[in-house]
Amino acid sequence: MSGINYSEKIPNNVNLSDDRTLQRALEQWQPNFINWWDDMGPEGSTNHDVYLRTAVSVDPQGWAQFGHVKMRDYRWGIFLNPGEADRTIHFGDHKGEKAWNDVPGEYRANLRRIIVTQGDTEPASVEQQRHLGATAPSLYDLRNLFQINVEEGRHLWAMVYLLHKHFGRDGREEADALLQRNSGDEDNPRILGAFNEETPDWLSFFMFTYFTDRDGKFQLCALAESSFEPLARTTKFMLTEEAHHMFVGESGVSRAIQRTCQVMNELKTDDVNKLRAAGVIDLPTLQRYLNFHFSVTIDLFGADESSNAATFYSTGIKGRYEETKRDDDHVLKDRTYPVLEVKDGQLVQKDVPMLNALNEVLRDDYIKDSVGGVERWNKVITKAGIDFQLRVPHKAFNRNIGALAGANVTPQGEVVSETEWRLRAGEWLPSTDDRAFVASLMHKVVEPGKYANWIAPPAVGINRQDPNFEYVRFN
Numbered sequence: 148m149s150g151i152n153y154s155e156k157i158p159n160n161v162n163l164s165d166d167r168t169l170q171r172a173l174e175q176w177q178p179n180f181i182n183w184w185d186d187m188g189p190e191g192s193t194n195h196d197v198y199l200r201t202a203v204s205v206d207p208q209g210w211a212q213f214g215h216v217k218m219r220d221y222r223w224g225i226f227l228n229p230g231e232a233d234r235t236i237h238f239g240d241h242k243g244e245k246a247w248n249d250v251p252g253e254y255r256a257n258l259r260r261i262i263v264t265q266g267d268t269e270p271a272s273v274e275q276q277r278h279l280g281a282t283a284p285s286l287y288d289l290r291n292l293f294q295i296n297v298e299e300g301r302h303l304w305a306m307v308y309l310l311h312k313h314f315g316r317d318g319r320e321e322a323d324a325l326l327q328r329n330s331g332d333e334d335n336p337r338i339l340g341a342f343n344e345e346t347p348d349w350l351s352f353f354m355f356t357y358f359t360d361r362d363g364k365f366q367l368c369a370l371a372e373s374s375f376e377p378l379a380r381t382t383k384f385m386l387t388e389e390a391h392h393m394f395v396g397e398s399g400v401s402r403a404i405q406r407t408c409q410v411m412n413e414l415k416t417d418d419v420n421k422l423r424a425a426g427v428i429d430l431p432t433l434q435r436y437l438n439f440h441f442s443v444t445i446d447l448f449g450a451d452e453s454s455n456a457a458t459f460y461s462t463g464i465k466g467r468y469e470e471t472k473r474d475d476d477h478v479l480k481d482r483t484y485p486v487l488e489v490k491d492g493q494l495v496q497k498d499v500p501m502l503n504a505l506n507e508v509l510r511d512d513y514i515k516d517s518v519g520g521v522e523r524w525n526k527v528i529t530k531a532g533i534d535f536q537l538r539v540p541h542k543a544f545n546r547n548i549g550a551l552a553g554a555n556v557t558p559q560g561e562v563v564s565e566t567e568w569r570l571r572a573g574e575w576l577p578s579t580d581d582r583a584f585v586a587s588l589m590h591k592v593v594e595p596g597k598y599a600n601w602i603a604p605p606a607v608g609i610n611r612q613d614p615n616f617e618y619v620r621f622n
């Protein structure tokens with residue numbers, strides 16, 4: 148026995164102390180998780196005391212308790228939102244039947260695959276971000292990075308709980324494998340492409356948490372509709388944490404923009420070289436980072452036409468975003484949906500069976516949602532009196548999956564030749580120079596209340612702490 152006190156060490160609302168089988172599985176997995184955290188988690192952070200919120204229950208008072216803790220001792224917990232008694236399935240071929248508390252045998256493989264794919268992204272992002280602490284622009288930002296890292300760790304626990312509790316021996320093997328794959332590893336990479344990319348600098352981190360954590364939100368929302376109750380309830384609670392991750396991204400980019408605009412006004416210039424010499428990120432570079440992160444992220448939704456997507460929906464495993472708010476038959480057999488393809492050098496729409504286009508449906512919902520923050524960034528620019536607007540690129544731009552993979556489409560949605568695309572890619576995507584410049588700005592600032600030159604301070608502190616609060620104490 149490892150002497151884990153279950154209700155204390157692993158805060159939970161799943162009756163862990165009464166479930167011997169689950170206890171045994173988690174007891175074996177937990178030391179491997181801690182080893183993974185030590186090896187692949189935030190570099191050099193072992194002795195830091197970090198002002199973190201910890202979820203200790205799902206009610207409003209319990210899910211955000213703040214205090215300084217060592218991340219290694221973070222109380223990674225297992226929480227399911229309360230279930231509705233007698234919930235019925237509200238979409239697909241089983242519509243109207245009782246929701247499942249156990250995994251139906253015929254859907255076991257697909258459910259496991261979905262849980263593993265979601266679970267794999269959680270530790271992947273921690274790995275991608277592990278070097279960022281060395282160049283944090285402030286203690287406030289460093290704390291936010293660590294908060295996201297521990298919560299992605301908790302999201303891994305959430306998926307491991309489902310695997311251990313509902314999938315027996317192969318579930319335990321999958322849970323182990325989640326700690327064995329590593330982001331960017333040549334032999335054993337993470338499952339999805341975007342989670343094998345590096346997060347090399349803080350601008351990338353903010354773009355990632357704005358765009359890619361939002362992909363997480365949409366996947367979790369679709370899984371929150373699942374007929375498999377434990378999955379639906381787990382993902383609903385994960386969504387409460389995801390909101391903060393996207394806030395970190397949106398406000399981080401916004402603060403970079405704010406600082407750039409301030410310097411543009413002080414120097415009365417939009418000359419990129421002068422702005423770079425003044426140590427801020429010029430707006431065209433911000434646009435290129437945006438183009439990159441947006442296009443890489445929308446690939447995560449998968450191929451525009453997918454028979455797997457149809458199966459996941461019809462069998463009741465994965466719904467649409469806000470399924471219950473839609474007024475159609477929630478079976479979708481007779482419906483179509485437009486997808487894009489390039490035909491004779493033109494982007495054209497074609498209607499395909501909606502069930503097969505559900506990846507595209509979710510991608511389009513995502514795009515609508517992600518535009519909102521970009522508009523708020525533009526308000527910062529407008530308020531500074533500067534004539535420049537950021538835009539999300541056309542959804543056919545820089546795609547690597549589905550019918551649009553490899554199509555040469557500009558951010559404005561114009562199909563161009565391969566040669567032109569290559570010639571102009573540097574206008575649209577971050578160049579080696581852009582990345583080197585952004586990297587050159589990354590220096591660690593650790594004095595309470597101080598910020599790196601390229602980013603403005605936040606409007607309010609975390610949990611309304613005062614501006615000089617010591618969010619991270621180094622020991």
Ligand SMILES: [Fe+2]
Nearest residue numbers: 269299302363
């Ligand atoms: Fe997550």
Ligand SMILES: [Fe+2]
Nearest residue numbers: 360363389392
């Ligand atoms: Fe997240």
